[in-house]
Amino acid sequence: MRIIILGAGRVGESVAESLALEQNDITVIDPNADFVHTLEDRLELRGVVGDGVQPSVLRQAGADDADMLIAATASDESNLVACKVAHAVFNIPTTVARIRSADFKEKGPLLDKEGFAVDRVICPEDSVTRYIHQLIEYPEALQVVSFSQGRAYLVAVRVSEHSDLAGSTIGAFAERHPEVEMRIVAVYRLDFELTDAPDTVVRAGDEVFVIVDRDNVRHTLAVIAGQERAVRRVMIAGGGRVGLRLARSLANQYEVKLIERDRQRCEQLAHELHASALVLHGDVSDEELLTDENVGDMDLFLALTNDDEDNILASMLAKRLGARRVLALINRRAYADMMQGSTIDIAVSPAHAVIGELLADVRRGAVAAVHSLRRGTAEALEGVVHGDARTSKLVGKRIDQVKLPRGARMGAIVRGAKAECRVLMPHHDSVIEAGDHVIVFMAHKRMLRDVEKMFQVSATFM
Template sequence: MRILILGAGRVGSSVAENLVSEHNDITLVDLDAALLASLQERLDLRVVAGNCTHISVLEAAGAHDADMLIACTASDEANLVACRVARLIFNVPQRIARIRSQEFYERPEIIGPEGFCIDNLISPERSVTTYLQRLIEFPQALQVVDFADGQVTLALVQVDKRSAMAHQLAGDIAELLPGVKAHILLLFRNDKPIEVSPRTVVEANDELLILVDARHARRALQELRAGARQARRVMIAGGGNIGSRLAHELAAEGYAVKVLEHDLARCEKLSTLLPHKVLVLHGDATDEALLEDENIEGTDVFLALTNDDENNIMSSLLAKRMGARRVMALIGRRSYGELMEGSRIDVAVAPDQATIGELLRHVRRGDVVAVHKLRRGATEAIEAIAHGEPASSKVVGRRVSQIKMPAGAAIGALVRGEQILTPSDDPVLQSGDHVIMLVTRRRVIPAVEALFQVSASFF
């Protein structure tokens, strides 16, 4: 697929890196020629320096041959204009825009065919906020994502010595969780993925990737991670787009929320934007005296959500040392996140990894409805819908055990109506089934997509 990406910032470069590795033809456009040169040295892609709203720049970037345009610059206006130009001048078939302002989501007529001609909107801030909300809701998990319209939950949980699964066989999970539809897809031991069979012994400190009926997710995670209490008191360092959005959502759900913001003008604005029960404080999150005054030792969750990785790391480490029960930090640099997560910082959130799945579901071939990056991008979970008949589909009419999945990919579950089926049930796939798959080798993704593409005879 020929894909034109506008903007080489954190989102754009992350998107490019993910798509290049899947044998797409990528062209990256940005005003910063030095940044483009650096990315071109590292990635197999083409670059064009210039303003992405200019017709001449888009033409030089090959917009006339592009199958898809992804506008993810830091400017909403530039992304909007670029999508309209791409449609009206170059007739690019699919156009995706990163939009920060919530106003555009509330007025679909502005982005539609009569407006800026955008097929799909992505919002990193909204994606990260949702991601953090789920982590607060499930304090036992390192990562939580949903599939099949919220019917299935996939969670990454570290087993401790008090867990019901410690030193047990993976196949015993049904006995340990009676009445719960749950299946262990993969485990990580010493940072290395291990394929799971019913005879695999789960050890303390293993990280389990478990798929569970969403109705029983809380009970299942409590059994896997004993001792984790539900959070009620939350402190957020950073009142930017993500911090303010998260504070608003958490307050609506009944959490006691405090927001620390170092910029006085921003504090004054937050005090008018956020609900009255959210306490907005002016100060530095690395100020030990301030944290002590605000009862950091009684805080259930501390989140460092500023735009500064180093500041987020330091404030999280300080909050943890002073007694915060669980700390999370927004860390853009992947190397920083890998170093810090699992140390004194409980969860390191990479904003690009939280966002990339929202975009990838529009890029994937076949009827793919959800994509989530897991464990800092090492694994990908994909939800696809099976279509067609046995004669036109490679999956419909076949049992799970008969489907030839490429090495590095496996079916984790399928959802049929309100019914959740796992590979141990060995069901026959039907048209309309939602199939949830786990992919640990990125290069096999095209082969996985091909399984869910209906042959021409179907039409």
């Protein structure tokens, strides 16, 4: 696809990097020449220096032939106007806008074709908040994504020394737990992927990806993680956009403490949160403050400031002081990669959190959902099977007859109408039917195009 991205900041850079790796034709527009040239040197894309709201700049970037425009600048107003210009002047088929204001987040007349012509709204802060809410709901998980309107889940979990899976083969573990229909699709030891064969031995500390029916998520996590403990106490470091939004949503259900360095911002937070959360003025990396506020009793410590280094230091300190799980908001991808497998349990990037929401829009074929995993190196795709035995590569085929790329594997088949659909774990003799939703795990993004082709029907399909 030919995609124009407005803004070479953190969000624009992450989106450009992800989409460029999939061999899309990417052009990035930004008024900062240094940002543009840096991206051109690092990625296979074209850069244009200028204001992306100007039609002349968009034309220079190839808007006449573009398939999609992603407006990801820091200004809601610029993003909205750019989408309007892209639609009205160049008739670009799909427009995406990064918008923070709540007034523009709901689809309505302001965003339809007669308004600002925005097809999809993305907000990194909202995406991070949803991500953290899932981790609170499933506290043993490292990542939780859903498919088929929430019927099937793919969860990542780190195996503890108390887990029944630790020291066991995948096959033996499945035999001991026949009560749960689940499929382990990947096992990672540090950054090395192990085979998902039945004789693979899993160790404590390994990262496991498992697909399971919605009703069995909690039990599966408890069995693999080796423990189950609900979140009751949360400490948030940083009272910015994400910190405030999260504190507001959690305060009535959990015991919440929020630490903010800026005194004026503290007063504003205290006013907005009222008595539903305790707002503290201080440095998030102050060991004495964290100790006095009993960080060791916290079920979840969230470092959500705008400074990567502060978030890393605060998270590592909180973990050392006894916090059960810690999460650090990290914008720089290099930092996030370094923190995986460290004392920090979860590192999440705001920009990376929105990428999965864009992926389905740039896919070919019958793709219902796409989720980015392991910091963008792996993916899980939900494809819809169309056609018949004559026009489809999948209809009527047994699982062992489907030739997927090496490293890609079928995780589940979702079959039936929405209200009565079933999640089936595929076996070698399972037969794929028209209308099935098939969830495929891919260890590497380079497999994506080959997997997408599996869901395409021949030209004779009507």
